[in-house]
Amino acid sequence: MKMPHAASLLAIAWLAGTAPAALAQTAPATNAPAAQPTAADLKLKALYDAEWTWRQKEFARLPGSGRTEGGADDHLPSVTAATQQRRYAYWSDILKQLDQIPDAQLSHEEYINKAVFKTSVWENATKIKYKTYEAPFNSDTFFWTGLNPRTPFSSADNYRRYLGRMKDIPRYFDEQIANMQAGLKRGYTVPRVSIEGRDKTIEPFLAAGTDNPFYKAFAAMPDTIPADQRQAMQAQAQALIRDAIAPSYQKLLTFMRGEYMPKARKTIDAYSLPDGKAFYQDQIREYTTLDLTPQQIHEIGLKEVARIDADMKKTMADAKFQGSFAEFLEFMRTDPQFYAKTPRELLSYSAYVTKKMDGRLKDTFNNLPRYRFTILPVPDEIAPIYTSGRGGLESCLMNTYDLPSRPLYNLTALTLHECNPGHSFQAAYALEAPNRPAFRGQTYFSGYGEGWGLYTEWLGTKLGMYETPYEEFGRETFEMWRAVRLVIDTGMHSMGWTRQQAIDYMASHTALAKLDITNEVDRYIAWPAQALAYKLGELSIRKMRAKAEAELGDKFDQRPFHDTLLTMGSVPLPVMEAELDRFIQAEKAKAAAGASGAAQ
Incomplete structure (x- = not known):
């Protein structure tokens, strides 16, 4: 185990003051009690509840389904350009309405809800603003994979909805292809070099029989589904694979090899895309939830690389x-x-x-x-x-x-x-x-x-x-891998680095x-700025842990620290830091109260 170096502490000091302006402040100290929602609370809740119901329907998710296996509906979402622009208009209006809700009038929990909701809506709207749907895949994440489940479903209803989605694939693929053709026309594509060989991921789905990956879930259907229903759905699946799935994947493969890949852009940097400089900066904000420039991130990466390099050489000696x-x-x-x-x-x-x-x-x-x-x-x-x-x-x-x-x-x-x-x-x-x-x-x-x-x-x-x-x-080579990303990603996308x-x-x-x-x-x-999130996020958490250890001394307990961190759910990094600051202050007050009681 290695203790943090002085250089490590210096490397994380940059995080102070890097929050996006909309999220930089902490929750107002005069917030109303959560038990009695304010008018602003109620207005915000109505807004995000309505948007979430709308969003679930837009993306073919069943209401209240969460992330479990039964969440997907019996069809796939629309991805046409017209649908995307309709969503953009809707989300842009949501952002305007959010700006009309004063933060100071929100309870603490609703303040957090607003920060999470606003950031999420901004991300969704910004993707459409840059028409990222015209390049709907990257080097390891594809719209044509993940449509078949990793494990069998547990109920007949889930299988029926799955069959509905299988039936909808021809329409869904046609819309994706149309978007990619529009991207080709304006020079917005996945870089050619980063998709070399990715067309081969389509090939397994060309099989017209039970060896198609879409059939795997039907080959292991649970016995709790009556045999006659299992057999009927298995027969329907085989027909859909033969008549809809395999032909759709063949059409996609023909398009990829005959049109898309030969015409995909030869450049690799985000700056060469339409409005590329602004696009890359917004990508940074999306994935890190921080307002840092490429140069700032590059410098942080160089410092971290030097620190970890010294650790690795010590381990080599060990x-x-x-x-x-x-x-x-x-x-x-x-x-x-x-x-x-x-x-x-x-x-x-x-x-x-x-x-x-x-x-x-x-x-x-x-x-x-x-x-x-x-x-x-x-x-x-x-x-x-x-x-x-x-x-x-x-x-x-x-x-x-x-x-x-x-x-x-x-x-x-x-x-x-x-x-x-x-x-x-x-x-x-x-x-x-x-x-x-x-x-x-x-x-x-x-x-x-x-x-x-x-x-x-x-x-x-x-x-x-x-x-x-x-x-x-x-472990150190993995940490170095994430630090190197800060240097490489910013180097390639904003500083002219070659592959x-x-x-x-x-x-x-x-x-x-x-x-x-x-x-x-x-x-x-193929995925500008996404790789920056890992190291910047870790540095933020490590910074807050170091602060908790310093201020709480021997009263620091990592268990409630971790509980607080995970219980808050996924939040922008500035919100996470503000919540962990609240945790530290609460723990200090608890320790002070305990000491006062003991003295009496």
Whole structure:
């Protein structure tokens, strides 16, 4: 375990004063009690309740369904340009109405609700403003995948709605293709280099029989559904795959290979897009919820890279490696001891880390969610170009494709981040959080969510999760990976860096496999600013923890600190910091009251 360096504390000091102007202030001290809502409270609640009902219908979600398997309706949402502009007009009007509600007249909880709601609506409106729907995918996230479930449904009604969505795919794909054609005409596309080979993710869906991924959910239908219903729905699914699914994917593949990919832009930077400079700045604000310039973020990244580089070299010495840092990186990338021989071995390693963390949860949180996730391999159809892992409420995916590119020493950090107590745990925590407006349960800000994921990797150093210097080096190389992103993303999108320059920079600073490095750089090219959220969010959380430790001294307890952080749900980083400040002041008052009572 490494204590924060002085350089680390300096690196996080920048966060003060970086909040977007609309969110920079804390909740007014004169707020009315929550038990008696003010007129402003009621006006705000009416606004966000109406918008959420509208939004659920717009995006084909069942009312009150949350994020569980039964949430999707029996059709897919409309994505036409006309629909997008109608949504833009609606959200723009919502923002105007929000500006008419004075913050000072809101109760504390409604003040938080407004901050979350306004930021969410602004993000949705801004995406449409730049017509990002004309490039509806990136290097590892596609509108044509994820339409089939990872696991079987539990009820016949969910299967019936799934069949309805399958039937709607031809219409949905036609609208996406029309949007992409409009993007091509104005030079707004996903960069050509970052989509190389991504067309292959369409190929598995060309199968016209039961080997199509859409049929997997029907092959394992639960016995609780009567046999005659199962057989009828299986027959309907096979007909839809043959007559609607496979032809739609073939049409999409023909378009991608014959028209889109050959004409996709050759540039890689966001600045070269229409209104690119403003677009990239708004992307930064969307993903980080902070008002920082590309240059500021670049400088933060350089400082963090230098700090972590020193940590990695110390760990190399702890491993008693004789040789240069470059030789150590090559050793870590190539020595057989660090690699699984079978997919199950890799999945088992991740499962071990998850279960080991279960034993430390009581020392980390007071409140534990009941909802449980499973660990699954990344689906074959996307694994070659997918990231190493990704966690969610239902499952935590681990990539078992190309095992020589999946070092086991990274898995402790990866599993903490993606599974437990990272994203899967975090999603379950949010699901069981205190009763709040429905939109709060399904709003996600990358700075908060990814910041938590990266924070949990560091937290593992305080919980004894890293058993060898190699695993600690794996954690450090993951931290370096997120710091390098700050340099690479801003470098490519605003400073003229080339793709190869970014690849070389990442390869020289991390022990990531070369396949991962290439996939990651292509992801940053195709998804401007998203990768900035991780490190900036983690720095924000670490800053607030350091503040709590300094002000509370031996009264600091990480359990209520973490409970407070996760119970608030996903919020913009300035709101998170303000809430953690309230926690610190409350804990100080509690400690003072205890001391006063003891003195008497």
